[in-house]
Amino acid sequence: MLTVENTQKWLNNFYQKIEEHKDYLSELDTPIGDGDHGNNMMRGMVGVKESMARLQNPDLQALFKAIAMGLISKVGGASGPLYGTAFLEMAKKCTETQAAADLILVGLAGIKKRGGATEGDKTMVDVWSPVAHSSQLTTEVIAAAVAATKDMQAKKGRASYLGERSIGHLDPGAVSSGYLFTALIETEGIL
Amino acid sequence: MKKLGIILISHVSEIADGLPKLLTQVAQDVSFTSAGGTDTNDVGTSMEKILTAINNNDAAELLAFYDIGSAKMNLELAIEMTDKQVHLYDTALVEGAYTAATLIQADVPLADIEKQLAPLKIK
Secondary structure: OOOHHHHHHHHHHHHHHHHHHHHHHHHHHHHHOOOOHHHHHHHHHHHHHHHHHOOOOOOHHHHHHHHHHHHHHHOOOOHHHHHHHHHHHHHHHOOOOOOHHHHHHHHHHHHHHHHOOOOOOOOOHHHHHHHHHOOOOOHHHHHHHHHHHHHOOOOOOHHHHHHHHHOOOOOHHHHHHHHHHHHHHHOOOOO | OOOEEEEEEEOOHHHHHHHHHHHOOOOOOOOEEEEEOOOOOOOOOOHHHHHHHHHHOOOOEEEEEEOOOHHHHHHHHHHHOOOOEEEEEOEOHHHHHHHHHHHHHOOOOHHHHHHHHHHHEOO
16 A cells, blocks of 8 residues: 555655666667656656655655656656656555555556557556456566566557567567566555 | 647757748748747757647647657647637648648638648558
8 A cells, every 4th residue: 555655655766777778778769769867857857856745744645746846847758758657647546545556557548548559569657457357466467477578569658650670679678668567565654 | 819729849949949940931820839849958858848838839629740659648738627629630740730730820710721731641
């Protein structure tokens, strides 16, 4: 179950993972995108940290909104509105349920609505969807979902311009989403 | 001023800010506002800049044109956050905006403008 405290810890942990892997994320984005996913996500997470720091005794809804606005205003690339919409949807739903599984599911629906991508399009949806639909979230579930994007042909996003040439590369948004959910698993008391 | 305005969204500020120069040639009485680049003027789009372009436009009803990728998503987010009525078109940016500007200037109703924009849809 998500609380203000463990959600902050989760996002701080995600921040560290992005910081640690930002060069790798941009490297993944170079052959099939515009080579900036790592830097974009880093800017977004700095935005999240700043907007979380401005909150005073927030409730969970205010916290999710602050996370969303940090990402939306700072990322610059497509991942900003996509991750941002996911957290906005969680903000709407969290007064009703604080279960991680329910909130990930509404986040996934938000990403699909915003980006128009579906499963198999080689996007972050290919990680969010298996995670949302897994009965038990484990690092294996995440790793398998991320790895599966390698053989997919991109149908949405910048990589889709490359058609078949996008096959053979991991999707950078799927990889960063993998970090998000790994950070979630590592945060005690959420699952 | 015409009652329909146009907003122009691009990943690059020079593209978004340069287009009104072309468009005012055919549409002197249409309000154009633009949002290009991220908040630090890097390549990308900014939801906040788009929202400002919507709010700063003299018209209450707007036609929105954009270039690629995240521009549409940030545009949709901004549309959800404003009270103005904004119509979004998936046309080629320059040709779509040029067609709309010409027709708004000639007082063509929106429904007929949309008919002429339909074949320019490319995304």
